[in-house]
Amino acid sequence: MRIISQIGDWFDQRLQLAAPIREVAEHPVPRNTASWFYVFGSAALTVFLLQLVTGILLALIYVPSASEAWSSLQVLNHEVTLGWFIRALHGWGSNFMVAIVLIHMVQVFLFGAYKFPRELTWIVGVFLLLMTLGMAFSGQVLRFDQDAYWGLGIGASIASRVPIAGPVIVKLMLGGPIIAGATLSRFFALHVFVIPGMLIGFVCLHVLMVLKLGINEWPMPGRLVKRATYASEYHELTKKAGAPFVPYAIWKDLFFAAFILLAVAACALYFGPFGPTGRPDPTIIQTVPKPDYFFLWLYALLSLLPPSMETPALLIGPVLVIVGLLLLPFLSGEGEKSWRRRPIAVLTVLLIAITLGTFTHLAGFTPWSPHMSA
Amino acid sequence: MLNENKISRRGLFMKLGIFFNGLVATALAVPVVRFLMSSITRGRAGAYLSWVPLGRVGEFPEGETRLATFRNPYVMPTDGKTVDTACWVRRVEGDQFQIFAVNCAHLGCPVRWFPQSGLFMCPCHGGAYYRDGSRASGPPERGLFEYPHKIENGLVTIQAGELFTPGPSAALTGKNPPCA
Numbered sequence: 001m002r003i004i005s006q007i008g009d010w011f012d013q014r015l016q017l018a019a020p021i022r023e024v025a026e027h028p029v030p031r032n033t034a035s036w037f038y039v040f041g042s043a044a045l046t047v048f049l050l051q052l053v054t055g056i057l058l059a060l061i062y063v064p065s066a067s068e069a070w071s072s073l074q075v076l077n078h079e080v081t082l083g084w085f086i087r088a089l090h091g092w093g094s095n096f097m098v099a100i101v102l103i104h105m106v107q108v109f110l111f112g113a114y115k116f117p118r119e120l121t122w123i124v125g126v127f128l129l130l131m132t133l134g135m136a137f138s139g140q141v142l143r144f145d146q147d148a149y150w151g152l153g154i155g156a157s158i159a160s161r162v163p164i165a166g167p168v169i170v171k172l173m174l175g176g177p178i179i180a181g182a183t184l185s186r187f188f189a190l191h192v193f194v195i196p197g198m199l200i201g202f203v204c205l206h207v208l209m210v211l212k213l214g215i216n217e218w219p220m221p222g223r224l225v226k227r228a229t230y231a232s233e234y235h236e237l238t239k240k241a242g243a244p245f246v247p248y249a250i251w252k253d254l255f256f257a258a259f260i261l262l263a264v265a266a267c268a269l270y271f272g273p274f275g276p277t278g279r280p281d282p283t284i285i286q287t288v289p290k291p292d293y294f295f296l297w298l299y300a301l302l303s304l305l306p307p308s309m310e311t312p313a314l315l316i317g318p319v320l321v322i323v324g325l326l327l328l329p330f331l332s333g334e335g336e337k338s339w340r341r342r343p344i345a346v347l348t349v350l351l352i353a354i355t356l357g358t359f360t361h362l363a364g365f366t367p368w369s370p371h372m373s374a
Numbered sequence: 375m376l377n378e379n380k381i382s383r384r385g386l387f388m389k390l391g392i393f394f395n396g397l398v399a400t401a402l403a404v405p406v407v408r409f410l411m412s413s414i415t416r417g418r419a420g421a422y423l424s425w426v427p428l429g430r431v432g433e434f435p436e437g438e439t440r441l442a443t444f445r446n447p448y449v450m451p452t453d454g455k456t457v458d459t460a461c462w463v464r465r466v467e468g469d470q471f472q473i474f475a476v477n478c479a480h481l482g483c484p485v486r487w488f489p490q491s492g493l494f495m496c497p498c499h500g501g502a503y504y505r506d507g508s509r510a511s512g513p514p515e516r517g518l519f520e521y522p523h524k525i526e527n528g529l530v531t532i533q534a535g536e537l538f539t540p541g542p543s544a545a546l547t548g549k550n551p552p553c554a
Contacts, residue, residue: 067454153482160539170539171414177422177536181452281455283443285476285484288497302481303499307515368500
């Protein structure tokens with residue numbers, strides 16, 4: 001034992017990390033934040049780490065070339081030992097990631113955690129959500145099959161509707177005049193280098209701010225956030241009546257992280273990997289392209305919008321949603337945090353959830369198209 | 375005591391250093407941006423487009439609509455099957471043809487021809503078109519995209535090379551933009 005502590009001391013003399021790590025681990029948190037409602041952020045981080053590891057493993061075999069990507073996925077599925085399982089973990093991990101990030105966001109919204117002084121944490125979180133969706137779409141492209149091919153066509157068709165710049169954006173997105181080798185290569189670069197790099201940076205920033213500003217206290221109806229007094233009230237909750245994060249609160253995060261990993265693994269084991277569907281051969285038109293489940297609501301929406309509303313909805317809608325999310329902490333940065341006294345907030349969440357759920361449900365049986373065999 | 379209005383020797387060097395880096399960064403940005411934009415600049419003035427033969431006129435029976443395939447004229451070694459493209463060839467009569475892109479004018483999914491109902495239908499969002507390519511129903515704002523074509527030495531030839539997308543002109547005016 002003495003030799004271990006000596007080695008530890010040797011490293012710490014040089015790294016000087018033990019003290020700051022201990023400080024982070026033992027920083028006091030409000031007692032009632034040690035709750036099962038507060039585990040989704042760490043769960044998202046856990047799944048993100050799973051995606052990093054399984055993504056690197058897949059990159060050992062996957063070939064980002066339009067002529068070979070599909071075959072390399074077949075090799076992963078059928079020839080490499082447990083290649084199918086790593087693919088399934090990565091695919092199910094992405095589904096879980098999107099779901100957990102959305103749940104985390106709803107929880108943060110309903111608990112008023114985006115209010116003063118955590119506005120920037122929320123804004124960074126909005127960008128993390130956008131990057132997560134970017135990872136989901138680009139990952140679907142890397143599974144270079146028929147769905148990926150025609151999904152890119154849908155992406156290009158949406159991009160082409162941008163006034164004036166449309167055709168230029170399409171060529172930039174496709175890397176050429178058509179969906180081909182250059183398209184897959186640039187989505188590979190986005191999925192493997194650009195977006196993960198930004199994600200890692202933004203996740204660090206996000207977590208750093210959670211540590212610096214402290215976890216959001218459990219919202220009590222009637223306890224209003226005021227810029228002038230919040231810091232001292234929060235200080236009261238943590239320094240006087242708080243408990244150290246480790247081990248008081250972290251055990252729930254640990255249990256939930258393990259549970260989520262187990263759930264991803266169980267889905268991967270039971271349902272297996274996603275596709276690939278048919279070869280990305282544009283001459284095979286007997287196909288019924290569909291996006292992955294997190295974009296199904298959009299698929300249904302695009303079928304049901306009146307034609308004249310579609311371009312404005314596609315181009316202006318996302319901008320409004322993103323601007324709305326970014327402005328939220330500035331529009332209601334103070335006041336009531338508890339969802340019990342914020343009926344509009346609760347109704348907004350319910351309305352969005354029901355709308356997305358209904359559209360996703362409709363996309364399951366596409367009543368607007370005759371049934372075509374794939 | 376250092377006078378605040380005076381620039382120190384080291385301060386000046388630091389500013390010069392920043393300026394020098396800015397200069398080099400700007401110079402380096404030029405090739406980087408040109409590289410990134412190459413997929414746009416390379417295709418200026420229709421450089422991606424070429425005339426491609428689809429087959430002999432006799433291969434397409436009069437009054438019928440058949441699927442034909444061709445290889446996209448602009449090919450890179452790693453493109454694989456993605457450069458093989460399909461299109462719908464409708465021979466109205468004699469040398470009168472209509473050649474449609476398979477891509478739905480809504481969001482690009484591959485439309486299928488149903489001779490029994492005389493309609494092109496899209497499997498994605500429910501777009502439908504009549505046999506002459508005009509819009510029948512569903513979300514598309516216009517008819518099917520048509521390739522410019524000509525009959526040369528008994529060969530049906532189309533001008534192809536770029537993915538058809540609805541584009542802003544189609545969305546804003548509802549009219550068919552010139553094929554490109």
